[in-house]
Amino acid sequence: MITLKKIINDPEAVVPEMVDGLVRAYPQILEQIPDTTAVVRTDKASMTGKVAVISGGGSGHEPTHAGFVGKGMLSAAVCGQVFTSPTPDQIYEAIKASDQGRGVFMVVKNYSGDVMNFDMAKDMAEMDDIQVASIVVDDDIAVENSLYTQGRRGVAGTLFMHKILGNAAQNGASLEELSKLAAAVLPCINTVAVALSAATVPEAGKPGFTLAEDEIEYGVGIHSEPGYRREKLRPSKDLVAELLEKLDDSLHLDPAKQYAVLVNGMGATPLMEQYIFSHDLFDALAKSKSRQPLPKLAT
């Protein structure tokens, strides 16, 4: 029985069917690891002699993580059930499928289940004499601890870790070099979100929280975990000011330094709104660069 308005078949089958659709859409890039919902690069030649960088987590955040598998990015990705950590067995299969003899580096987002299951897979692989190292990404500055997390949550900023480590691995970095690089990159990645509505898990059939018609919530997590404040919807430029102030509190933005900015819509915000938000963000950053004070949210 369909209990929510989504283009799916059986709610229990969304992940295997998604992975099948993905690998058949991009056969030149991806193949499925047999008997798993994990994917690995088709082009094995591009992996030869390199450390493999892998990642994974619950599904429902596409293109994260399977969409980031490819040359100079991830070697493999493990797709767990929706909003659920992948099992140690599946992660172990991804380690074995991607290892080229130089070891495997795992990028893990900071959720208790993910951290535990990737650690167990590491232990399993080490019994096979596969070298494994990892980093736990905790980029979400909104809140300390959360529903499924000790410490800060790992969210969209993880993309920078995939890209930076994936590129370094493609260029021949060793497992030890990747570990040092990951540790240096980690504190530089800071992320914060605002939500106009909540995500719906297919198996639950209803949104993770409810906001009034004119209400937004700052600092929510990617599984609809609570944020740090609710208020009435504001114009885009006020949202930019709020989130930038929060980032500045954490990063102490220095106009003399350069920053890479990622704006993303958590899978649901149309591109038009993301570009309008970007317009306001560029304006705010330009002001900041000219050493004017960062815009403050009028209260």
Add this chain to the structure above:
Amino acid sequence: MITLKKIINDPEAVVPEMVDGLVRAYPQILEQIPDTTAVVRTDKASMTGKVAVISGGGSGHEPTHAGFVGKGMLSAAVCGQVFTSPTPDQIYEAIKASDQGRGVFMVVKNYSGDVMNFDMAKDMAEMDDIQVASIVVDDDIAVENSLYTQGRRGVAGTLFMHKILGNAAQNGASLEELSKLAAAVLPCINTVAVALSAATVPEAGKPGFTLAEDEIEYGVGIHSEPGYRREKLRPSKDLVAELLEKLDDSLHLDPAKQYAVLVNGMGATPLMEQYIFSHDLFDALAKSKSRQPLPKLAT
């Protein structure tokens, strides 16, 4: 006053702010044509000596069209107001900004306002001795005539026209060659949609139509124009069967021929659902290829 839950500032300013955000996000690819909401390729060297292929239309369908400007694709794109044809003046500026002396080919979606305004811009450019040719894309097989259209509507299949003509122009095709190519490609592009909900125009502040909680509509247009049938939500594989049967009626799919398939979410459907739909589509096409009859929708 904000009348709808979107990340915007002034509803009247969404298009200029979107275009500004877009060109600042991709300065290596795009620049804004002064005093317009049109964009042109930054890399003029890649356009030199080539026929320019341009397109445009109402905004609200991003990444269409400005997102498809780049080498081997469009030379320029004109962003009209939301769901509103761009003005002849703006199209004329895009023609002038992209012409390299070998003429400009315009890809127009079949909406009365677009057809009229692109024609007027063509007349203006020809008075400047710029050669202009065009194709009107009418790929949506769902209905004949519609709210804003004589004949079939032009929708997502237009992407194939951008890609095929853009590539041919990049390889040196003349305006005449592009016209012949476009005429040959046109009848091959067939598109049909299903909607779970309607689009909302920022200036209107409410959806273009209303569907019950468990209701879908086949054949809707990209501005929430009426489709050909409403019914209860069905599993993804039934949606695939329905749309594929409709496409087969029009295209007479031949298992001996090869087809390119575009699955898109009209800007709102999450990737997970698009991949599940693709999974069902690949299954249905595989059956068709093995000369089994196409799956029919159980009624």
